Amino acid sequence: MRIAAISDIHVRPDGSDEPLVAEIRERVEEIAPDIFVIAGDISDHSKVLSETLRSLHIEDIPCLYVAGNHDIWFEEKAGLSSLRKYSHLVGEICNRNGFIHLPDQSYIDGKLAFVGSIGWSDYTFRRPELEIPEERYEEKEYQGAVWYDVFNIDWEFTDREATNLFNRKLVYDLSILPDEVTRVVYVSHHLPFKELTLYKDRLPWDFFSAYMGSTKTGEILLSDERVILSISGHSHVRNRIEKEHLTAISVPLGYGRPQDNDFTGLVRQAVAEIVIDNRDVRIPDFVEGDICRGLPYVR
Ligand SMILES: [Fe+2]
Ligand SMILES: [Fe+2]
Secondary structure, eight states, X not given: OEEEEEBOOOOOTTXXXXXXXXXXXXXXXXXXXXXXXXXXXXXXXXXXXXXXXXXXXXXXXXXXXXXXXXXXXXXXXXXXXXXXXXXXXXXXXXXXXXXXXXTTOXXXXXXXXXXXXXXXXXXXXXXXXXXOOHHHHHHTEETTEEOTHHHHOOOSOOHXXXXXXXXXXXXXXXXXXXXXXXXXXXXXXXXXXXXXXXXXXXXXXXXXXXXXXXXXXXHHHHTOTTEEEEEEOSSSSBEEEEETTEEEEEOBOOSBOOTTXXXXXXXXXXXXXXXXXXXXXXXXXXXXXXXXXXXXXXX
16 A cells, blocks of 8 residues: 655645645656545645645545644634634535545545544643743743744634543544454644654744644554554654654645745655555655755745
């Protein structure tokens, strides 16, 4: 089984990323996967999310999506709250464009299952030695640096409540898989393992690292021997770790765009090719690190 995976495309709303999206599609077709996975953060605009998924849909194979935090940023003019986007709209958009939104429905192919979640952060990735008070994380502001979800996620849950909710849902989704499922691929936007996060020993970077994920999600994955692979996004620094019975990777593209608009090199690095053979997971030519480093930043 061959999987093509990418996350964090962050498509610009002005149409200027159309060639980038076309290039991603071409690369996925070249890999010719059995399954195509996108781990969130296509756009804060549901219209752009919809158009992009339509462009990226590959005929005849399952195309799987999980929402990222940006995909559920509320849209005031359209009257769309984060909760409405997460619980209904992203799933509807996926269905309309030939994608399965994994948090709504796991995808099962014989003995192999794909289970998905947006994941969330409960500050378990924070660096305790920084001694930043809990309230700073809750307020998402420290010494003038702001984590933008504070302005754009309008649900009433605290981050701890949201993380707890999504983790409980993950436990449930794993518990109801059919008996014949012996291997599970977990797809999430936020990271399940601290070791996937890059710390830089400087602020505000290491303050923001607290928002990358939850160690409790990782504990759930490690407690289920069926899980052989975890694919995530959110952190824009790509990483790969091996942990007990599973391989965990993050597959973001990010906010960089080459000045000459030649996306070929960037896209080749961004789309991960993963080969699963029984419990064996191979990721040939996987590119780690920040693939947008040195490129003009578009946001
Ligand atoms: Fe992102
Ligand atoms: Fe994100």
